[in-house]
Amino acid sequence: MTKTQEPTITSVTDLPTSDAKWLTLQQIAYVDQTGKPRTWEVAARKTRADSSGGVDAVAMGNIILHPSRPPATVLVIQYRPPLDAYTVEWPAGLVDEGESVEKAAVREFREEIGWECEVVSLSPVQAADPGMSSATMQMAMVEVRLGERDDPLALPEQRLEDGEHIQRVVVPLAELYQKLSEYSARERTIVAAKLFHFAAGMEFTRTMGKQYGLSG
Amino acid sequence: MTKTQEPTITSVTDLPTSDAKWLTLQQIAYVDQTGKPRTWEVAARKTRADSSGGVDAVAMGNIILHPSRPPATVLVIQYRPPLDAYTVEWPAGLVDEGESVEKAAVREFREEIGWECEVVSLSPVQAADPGMSSATMQMAMVEVRLGERDDPLALPEQRLEDGEHIQRVVVPLAELYQKLSEYSARERTIVAAKLFHFAAGMEFTRTMGKQYGLSG
Numbered sequence: 151m152t153k154t155q156e157p158t159i160t161s162v163t164d165l166p167t168s169d170a171k172w173l174t175l176q177q178i179a180y181v182d183q184t185g186k187p188r189t190w191e192v193a194a195r196k197t198r199a200d201s202s203g204g205v206d207a208v209a210m211g212n213i214i215l216h217p218s219r220p221p222a223t224v225l226v227i228q229y230r231p232p233l234d235a236y237t238v239e240w241p242a243g244l245v246d247e248g249e250s251v252e253k254a255a256v257r258e259f260r261e262e263i264g265w266e267c268e269v270v271s272l273s274p275v276q277a278a279d280p281g282m283s284s285a286t287m288q289m290a291m292v293e294v295r296l297g298e299r300d301d302p303l304a305l306p307e308q309r310l311e312d313g314e315h316i317q318r319v320v321v322p323l324a325e326l327y328q329k330l331s332e333y334s335a336r337e338r339t340i341v342a343a344k345l346f347h348f349a350a351g352m353e354f355t356r357t358m359g360k361q362y363g364l365s366g
Numbered sequence: 367m368t369k370t371q372e373p374t375i376t377s378v379t380d381l382p383t384s385d386a387k388w389l390t391l392q393q394i395a396y397v398d399q400t401g402k403p404r405t406w407e408v409a410a411r412k413t414r415a416d417s418s419g420g421v422d423a424v425a426m427g428n429i430i431l432h433p434s435r436p437p438a439t440v441l442v443i444q445y446r447p448p449l450d451a452y453t454v455e456w457p458a459g460l461v462d463e464g465e466s467v468e469k470a471a472v473r474e475f476r477e478e479i480g481w482e483c484e485v486v487s488l489s490p491v492q493a494a495d496p497g498m499s500s501a502t503m504q505m506a507m508v509e510v511r512l513g514e515r516d517d518p519l520a521l522p523e524q525r526l527e528d529g530e531h532i533q534r535v536v537v538p539l540a541e542l543y544q545k546l547s548e549y550s551a552r553e554r555t556i557v558a559a560k561l562f563h564f565a566a567g568m569e570f571t572r573t574m575g576k577q578y579g580l581s582g
């Protein structure tokens with residue numbers, strides 16, 4: 151990356167489905183619960199691996215543990231053309247052909263963040279945006295265990311693919327909701343819904359847990 | 367709804383963007399941070415209201431409060447052709463032209479659930495699936511306050527549009543994560559990522575909050 155400038159959209163054109171490489175638009179004809187024929191429009195990824203068990207992508211909810219610092223999480227901020235904005239997300243990526251979801255999580259985390267992580271749990275398959283698309287994902291909860299001498303703010307080198315420009319930010323877990331709210335107020339910046347919902351769920355239990363009987 | 371049968375897909379065909387009513391596929395040409403021209407494929411909704419401030423949809427994170435029962439939330443289960451499965455979601459809907467997001471939340475909640483609700487907070491705008499689509503949403507946190515004689519399991523009549531078949535389930539908040547995990551294990555059933563992430567964030571703070579210093 152030799153120079154840095156604000157990304158700028160130069161054109162937006164309708165894309166014939168036959169020319170699209172990554173996505174497609176489909177019409178589904180179906181018979182509903184009452185026996186009536188209906189149709190539904192859907193956006194789909196063309197890249198789902200046959201070996202994936204029906205999963206397009208994995209996102210890494212991650213915990214950075216350091217012996218003497220508060221537990222933190224690392225977020226990625228990148229320009230996303232579909233929004234013409236910088237998005238704040240957990241690192242994520244598509245699952246490659248022949249690759250397990252856990253392996254994809256470790257690989258993508260290494261590429262985007264630079265650290266080796268350990269998968270501690272894997273969520274069920276979730277529907278990314280079920281009214282509009284067939285895209286699915288799983289969340290891998292991963293941990294990075296740093297040593298006393300590791301500086302969680304001195305991030306290691308990334309292994310990004312050509313065209314990827316990804317900024318990393320390390321946020322203490324206890325401040326996650328507050329930081330996402332601050333990012334949302336910035337110009338040309340938008341938080342991804344999955345990450346925001348996780349943080350909102352944390353904040354909900356933190357603030358309402360006692361009153362609603364949700365504490366551990 | 368005179369009879370009930372399993373919905374069945376009869377065909378899936380490529381949909382020319384010119385024939386699509388709800389969605390479209392676009393190619394974005396842009397200049398990246400280094401000055402290099404690039405392209406990105408995006409799925410977009412055609413229905414965003416000019417008056418919406420850039421928001422397609424609203425989802426209703428909801429709390430059902432009853433004087434002598436534990437706080438609960440109501441979920442909707444419906445057949446979603448894009449997944450060919452029943453999805454478990456919070457009630458949600460598109461924002462109409464000229465309608466505020468809060469008004470859309472109250473209207474959609476009334477239509478899908480049948481209860482009047484009060485909006486207690488509104489999230490920032492969030493990107494639904496930012497690598498793939500331009501779709502955006504806000505989460506309205508809403509409350510329904512029932513009286514002592516109201517039975518939260520005796521749900522009122524829905525006002526559904528033609529073709530909508532939506533089952534409602536009331537789940538105690540303290541059991542939300544567990545119930546979603548159970549739904550995920552059912553055949554032909556998938557939980558929406560936003561709802562699952564909120565519940566996972568709740569569960570994370572419940573189980574790890576003390577250890578990680580996240581408690582209120």
